[in-house]
Amino acid sequence: MVHMNIARKIKTLLQEAELYHSQGLLDEAMVKYNNATEIIQSNEKIKSRQNLIDNISKKILALKGDIIKIEKAPKKPEVSAKVQDLIKKMFSFSPDKDDDAKALDGAIALAKFGQFKRAILEFNELLKKDSLRVVAAKSMLRCHMALSSVNEAVAQYEQWLSDDIFSTNQLDKLRVFFESILTKEGIEKTLPRRKTPADNIESEMEMVGVDGVQVKVPEIEDYETLDINSIGITMDSGPQEGQVVEFKVRFQLGNVVSLLLPGRDKDLIENFKAGDVFNDIQYYSTVALFNASGIVTSVKEIKVGPRRGDYCVDIEVELN
Amino acid sequence: MAIFKLKKREIECKIVYYGPGRCGKTTNMEYIFKAYKKQVIGEMISVDTEGDRTLFFDFLPMGLGTIKDFDIKVQVYTVPGQVQYRSTRKLVLKGVDGVIFVSDSLAVRREKNMLSLKDLQHNLKEYGISIFKIPLVMQHNKRDLAGQDVPVMSVEQMERDLNRQLKVPSFPASAITGEGVGATLKECLKLTLLSFKKQIKSG
Ligand SMILES: Nc1nc2c(ncn2[C@@H]2O[C@H](COP(=O)(O)OP(=O)(O)OP(=O)(O)O)[C@@H](O)[C@H]2O)c(=O)[nH]1
Ligand SMILES: [Mg+2]
Numbered sequence: 400m401v402h403m404n405i406a407r408k409i410k411t412l413l414q415e416a417e418l419y420h421s422q423g424l425l426d427e428a429m430v431k432y433n434n435a436t437e438i439i440q441s442n443e444k445i446k447s448r449q450n451l452i453d454n455i456s457k458k459i460l461a462l463k464g465d466i467i468k469i470e471k472a473p474k475k476p477e478v479s480a481k482v483q484d485l486i487k488k489m490f491s492f493s494p495d496k497d498d499d500a501k502a503l504d505g506a507i508a509l510a511k512f513g514q515f516k517r518a519i520l521e522f523n524e525l526l527k528k529d530s531l532r533v534v535a536a537k538s539m540l541r542c543h544m545a546l547s548s549v550n551e552a553v554a555q556y557e558q559w560l561s562d563d564i565f566s567t568n569q570l571d572k573l574r575v576f577f578e579s580i581l582t583k584e585g586i587e588k589t590l591p592r593r594k595t596p597a598d599n600i601e602s603e604m605e606m607v608g609v610d611g612v613q614v615k616v617p618e619i620e621d622y623e624t625l626d627i628n629s630i631g632i633t634m635d636s637g638p639q640e641g642q643v644v645e646f647k648v649r650f651q652l653g654n655v656v657s658l659l660l661p662g663r664d665k666d667l668i669e670n671f672k673a674g675d676v677f678n679d680i681q682y683y684s685t686v687a688l689f690n691a692s693g694i695v696t697s698v699k700e701i702k703v704g705p706r707r708g709d710y711c712v713d714i715e716v717e718l719n
Numbered sequence: 720m721a722i723f724k725l726k727k728r729e730i731e732c733k734i735v736y737y738g739p740g741r742c743g744k745t746t747n748m749e750y751i752f753k754a755y756k757k758q759v760i761g762e763m764i765s766v767d768t769e770g771d772r773t774l775f776f777d778f779l780p781m782g783l784g785t786i787k788d789f790d791i792k793v794q795v796y797t798v799p800g801q802v803q804y805r806s807t808r809k810l811v812l813k814g815v816d817g818v819i820f821v822s823d824s825l826a827v828r829r830e831k832n833m834l835s836l837k838d839l840q841h842n843l844k845e846y847g848i849s850i851f852k853i854p855l856v857m858q859h860n861k862r863d864l865a866g867q868d869v870p871v872m873s874v875e876q877m878e879r880d881l882n883r884q885l886k887v888p889s890f891p892a893s894a895i896t897g898e899g900v901g902a903t904l905k906e907c908l909k910l911t912l913l914s915f916k917k918q919i920k921s922g
Contacts, residue, residue: 414868419827423741423770427827465770472769474803482766485778489794492814511810512775655806674803696803715806 405442409435409451416458425466432459470673474697475513483509483517499528507538515542526564533569540577545652549586552577560593567593583628583650585659627656627716630693631681637666643681654716655696662700662708671698671712682716692717729790732911733814734904737839738821739831740772740800743860746894747821748777748797751904754897758782760792773799776811783908793908800835809842817854817911818843819903821894822881824861826870829880836881850885854910857882857889858903863896 416431436455439445478486490511491504506521519542525535536559543552556577559565565573574590581588631643644667650657660668675695682691693714701709736744745765752763760782766775776796783791798808820839822832840850859878865871872880874891882889888906892899 411868415870418864418867418869419825422825423772424825424827427825469769469772474774476768476774478766478775482764482775485764486775489778490810490813508810512807674801676802694803694805696806717805 405438405445409438409445412438413455420458420462420465425462425469428462429459429466432462474673477514477516478512480517483514486512486514487521499525499531503531503534506535510538510542510545513545515546518542532565533572536565536569536573537576540573540580541652544580544584544650549581549584553588553590556590560591580650583648585647585649627651627682629683630656630658630714631683632677633679634670637670639667649711655713656693656716658712658714659706660710660712662710668698668710668712671695671710673697677714680714680716727790728788729792730786730915731792731794732816732915734793734795734817734819734907734911735812735815736795736797736819736821737808737812737835738800738860739823739828739835740802742800742821742823742828742832742835743894744797744800744821745771745773745777747819747858747860747892747900747903748779748795750894750897750900751781751795752779754901755781772801773797774804775799775807786912791912795904802834805838808838809845812839812842813846815843815846815848815853816914817856817907819856819858819907820881821858821860822877824859824864824871824877826872829872832877833880854907854914855885855887856903856907856910857885857887858892858899859889860892860894862891862898863893 412431412435416428416435419425419428419431432455436452436459439448439451439455442448445451486508487505490508491501502521503525506518506525509515509518509521519539522535522539522542525531526539528535539555540552543549543555556573559573560570570593574592578588578590627648629645629647631645633643634640646658646660648656649659660671662668673695676692677695678692679690680693693716695712696715697711697713699711701707701711736747738744745767748763752759758781759779761780764778765773766777768774776798779795781793781795783793785791796811798804798811800808818839820836822828822836843850843853859874861871862874878889888910890899890903890906892903894900
């Protein structure tokens with residue numbers, strides 16, 4: 400009699416697992432398969448026990464395959480031009496804004512959806528507009544950095560030095576901004592400045608006035624004003640369990656901070672899985688220290704460049 | 720953020736399907752796309768990833784005819800439900816006028832339903848919107864699974880879990896068969912348009 404019940408129990412667990420798997424509820428399916436396996440393993444009397452276990456193992460393997468596929472899928476892939484157009488159009492709000500401001504909104508939306516290449520093209524167009532020039536340029540540099548194309552960002556900046564679309568004062572702003580991003584990337588680089596011929600100074604002075612209007616820079620994300628330099632995370636497992644480990648922030652885009660973990664520190668990397676939430680993270684910014692939660696949005700191994708083999712972990716700050 | 724285009728005599732509004740991953744938001748929209756051909760005024764655009772999960776959003780443009788000479792245009796979206804797409808979810812929610820919260824009747828998803836509702840409340844709040852004030856409708860989806868060999872919550876329990884304080888209209892549904900799908904959307908549209916009327920009167 401006990402036997403019958405166990406058989407039925409196993410059958411239900413397996414049915415549940417199948418359904419959850421088919422609905423894409425993969426963790427739930429895994430729990431049920433594991434439950435079933437445990438029951439079978441602890442009941443030696445079950446008929447063709449090894450067979451059953453083998454069968455379930457196969458299913459678990461297939462399930463693991465699906466889980467890995469999902470984890471590996473790109474988080475912000477380039478989408479079709481049609482979808483990009485839709486994003487540009489539908490995610491630029493504020494109907495009362497002028498067309499330029501809307502165009503900026505659209506480009507920022509593209510960047511937020513990770514469509515950096517297209518966003519760069521859009522921002523590039525906006526360089527033509529006096530009032531948006533510096534904002535658009537900063538955003539372009541950011542997008543290049545988000546694409547990990549430091550060289551292109553630098554080349555772009557150098558190109559601007561020799562163009563005459565920016566005033567020297569604007570270029571100075573861009574340089575300071577760009578250097579601070581590079582520093583966060585761990586790249587110490589002194590960027591060249593434009594050589595100002597003395598007779599240019601007068602026109603420069605005029606530009607300063609224009610520039611004053613642009614002090615309030617529209618931001619890619621609402622949290623951007625909080626420049627986070629480093630964060631402290633309380634580890635809940637591994638050799639450093641219970642300790643607060645401090646990480647330098649390598650790069651920040653909006654409210655997402657990227658950390659760089661050395662590839663050899665496998666135990667540490669194990670602590671970060673996409674979707675993990677850390678409830679108590681200390682964020683050290685230039686202006687304040689605050690506690691908030693954060694969710695791991697991606698964990699990626701760096702495949703090229705000097706940091707090959709290291710891991711890039713993105714954490715999204717959640718202010719409550 | 721409804722957009723009133725006085726010159727074109729057009730009202731544009733935005734409805735968003737929200738809910739935990741895999742609860743059936745995209746399936747809802749697919750059914751609407753097929754069953755309401757007359758109201759659908761463009762193609763359904765889906766940006767998804769591995770395993771049919773929504774990555775950015777699904778989008779469906781609809782037209783509801785005219786009210787007092789105004790053309791009513793509706794943009795319907797679904798958010799990605801997976802936890803890790805939090806920032807995208809918030810982005811898609813921006814400018815929302817009415818929300819359909821889809822919950823999953825599978826007992827194993829009980830906690831996920833509640834977490835997603837909290838997440839909705841949190842994200843709305845960040846846009847300065849109270850979950851108690853926005854036109855909101857609830858849908859308890861996957862009712863077709865009740866009576867099959869999997870643990871499914873009762874509607875009463877789901878109401879207690881999710882709708883005790885909100886007390887918004889709610890519908891049992893099966894997005895796969897289409898049962899309750901149209902009724903849910905219609906109710907949300909009704910509430911949304913009603914709230915416009917109020918806004919126009921008071922403003
Ligand atoms: N039995 C049953 N299955 C459903 C129902 N609605 C959706 N499903 C299934 O549930 C799974 C997920 O459905 P989706 O519509 O993709 O879910 P979603 O909410 O868009 O998921 P995300 O995009 O990941 O947030 C699919 O396998 C659907 O076939 C339903 O009413 N009944
Ligand atoms: Mg979906």
